[in-house]
Amino acid sequence: MNITQKQFKRCDLISVEGRIxxxxxxxxxxxxxxxxxxxxxxxxxxxxxxSFISSAGLRVLVNTQKNCKRYNRGELVLAQIPENIRSTLDxxxxxxxxxxxxxxxxxxxxx
Amino acid sequence: MQWGISKTIVVExxxxxxxxxRYESLTKIAEFIRCxxxxxxxxxxxxxxxxxxxxxxxxxxxxxxxxxEDIGEIxxxxxxxxxxxxxxxxxxxxxxxxEKFRIxxxxxxxxxxxxxxxxxxxxxxxxxxxxxxxxxxxxxxGNTLTLVKYKSSPPPQA
Numbered sequence: 001m002n003i004t005q006k007q008f009k010r011c012d013l014i015s016v017e018g019r020i021x022x023x024x025x026x027x028x029x030x031x032x033x034x035x036x037x038x039x040x041x042x043x044x045x046x047x048x049x050x051s052f053i054s055s056a057g058l059r060v061l062v063n064t065q066k067n068c069k070r071y072n073r074g075e076l077v078l079a080q081i082p083e084n085i086r087s088t089l090d091x092x093x094x095x096x097x098x099x100x101x102x103x104x105x106x107x108x109x110x111x
Numbered sequence: 112m113q114w115g116i117s118k119t120i121v122v123e124x125x126x127x128x129x130x131x132x133r134y135e136s137l138t139k140i141a142e143f144i145r146c147x148x149x150x151x152x153x154x155x156x157x158x159x160x161x162x163x164x165x166x167x168x169x170x171x172x173x174x175x176x177x178x179x180e181d182i183g184e185i186x187x188x189x190x191x192x193x194x195x196x197x198x199x200x201x202x203x204x205x206x207x208x209x210e211k212f213r214i215x216x217x218x219x220x221x222x223x224x225x226x227x228x229x230x231x232x233x234x235x236x237x238x239x240x241x242x243x244x245x246x247x248x249x250x251x252x253g254n255t256l257t258l259v260k261y262k263s264s265p266p267p268q269a
Contacts, residue, residue, distance in 0.1 A: 019141075022170040023134035052141065052159075054166045055232040084159035091160060092239045 003031050011042035011111040013104060017049040020057030029060045032076075036067050041074025044107040048080035058094055065097060075099065079107040124150065127188040132173050132202065133180040140169055140187055144198065147189035151196040151262060161196070161260050164240040167233035168200050168256055176204025176254055195242075195261045203253035207246055 001018040012035050020028055035043055045061070047053075061076060068074040077099040081089070089095045101107040128143055130136040144165045148158035169185055177183050183203050190197040212234065238244055243259035 019138060021134070021137050021166055022174070023137060052162065052166070054137075054163065054170065055236050056170065059232060084156045087156035088160045088163050088240070092236055 001027060003028065005031065005035075007040075008108055008111075011044055011108060012040050013044045013046060013108065015046040015049070019052040019054075020050060020060075021052060021054040022056040025054070025056040025060050028057065029063075032060065032064045036064065041068040042111045043068060043074070043076045044079055044101075044104060044111075045076060046079050046104050046107075047082065047085065048104075050082065050085065053085055053089075058089075062097060077101060077107050077110060079104045125188065125190045127186065130169075130185045130187060131181065132177050132183045132185050132204075134170070134173060136185065137166055137169060140185070141166060143187055144189070147191065147196060147198070150189075150191050151260075153196070153260070153262070157260070160240045161198070161258075164237045164258060165198060165200070167236045168258065171233050172200065172202045172204060172254070172256075176202045176207060178205065194263070195259055198258040198260075200256045200258070201253055206248045207254045207256075208248075 001016060001020060001024040004015045006013040014031060014035070016028065018024070032043065043064070065076045068076050079101040080103060081100060086095065086100070099110065101110065126147065130140055141162050144162050145158055148161055153161065165187075172185055173180060186201040188199040188201075190199070237258070241258045242261050243257070245257045247255045247257075
């Protein structure tokens with residue numbers, strides 16, 4: 001899994017490439033925690049090149065979402081989720097937990 | 112992957128492979144499952160969901176049955192039948208005691224799972240995605256988890 005980050009004036013864009021599973025979820029958690037630890041709570045996760053997200057990865061996203069939304073200080077949103085991943089997230093009821101954007105430009109504009 | 116045609120049931124094919132019980136194996140197991148799903152004719156969304164269920168099951172085996180990486184192996188067998196794909200995962204870790212776990216129900220709200228820090232989510236995914244889930248434990252064969260996905264709607268429960 002590869003992670004790249006870009007900081008905008010009002011939010012952070014984090015792009016992930018590859019699988020987010022039990023092996024790689026800690027790496028994603030570390031990257032997201034680094035952003036929130038810096039006091040930045042408006043985060044976009046670009047899933048365009050994500051090939052798989054397991055429950056371990058989703059647990060990281062849910063925990064980050066809880067942290068970001070605390071005190072109404074921000075939010076974690078998802079962008080460019082591949083159709084097969086979105087379909088499974090729908091099936092297990094996770095899409096209601098995150099705002100989802102079709103492109104990163106719209107997600108950046110949201111903040 | 113070697114797919115063998117059963118001599119007794121013509122429409123049935125099967126393949127089996129052993130993987131080291133470590134998280135790095137999840138990628139290889141996923142490839143194995145995708146291949147089986149392709150043989151079954153599943154679309155990409157169904158294939159992805161089955162891959163998710165198997166990933167959850169194997170992660171649970173490594174984390175809970177073996178209690179860590181590189182303790183034992185995971186044997187993954189796929190039986191392709193006329194109307195369904197049967198996936199059997201076997202391990203020799205700690206005996207699984209289904210009675211210790213509450214089987215997730217569709218009616219249980221997701222918030223309940225969100226409150227749990229590390230438990231139940233994988234099992235919840237498995238039950239949500241697969242049409243049939245069953246566990247068995249024996250001293251000779253260890254833990255056996257059987258997952259079934261039908262090619263169309265599953266038959267009504269008796």
